[in-house]
Amino acid sequence: MDKFFSQRHCDRCGGDLKGGRTMSMFNQDCICLDCKAKEKQDRDYEKAVQADIDEIKKGNYNFPGIRK
Secondary structure (H helix, E strand, O other), rough: HHHHHOOOOOOOOOOOOOOEEEEOOOOEEOOOOOHHHHHHHOOHHHHHHHHHHHHHOOOOOOOOOOOO
């Protein structure tokens, strides 16, 4: 099973992922929904979303994000 689906804690804050999980738009972190809400407030969030869309249009479904 993929680590994304089996891990129990948020890569960013260490919180429990029982309430939901998603992939960060900035990197390949598996984050909780609270961290996702905070991430959306980042000034570069729209830039990260657009970079992801552009890569998907090129056929790259494994874009690592704009930050490491």
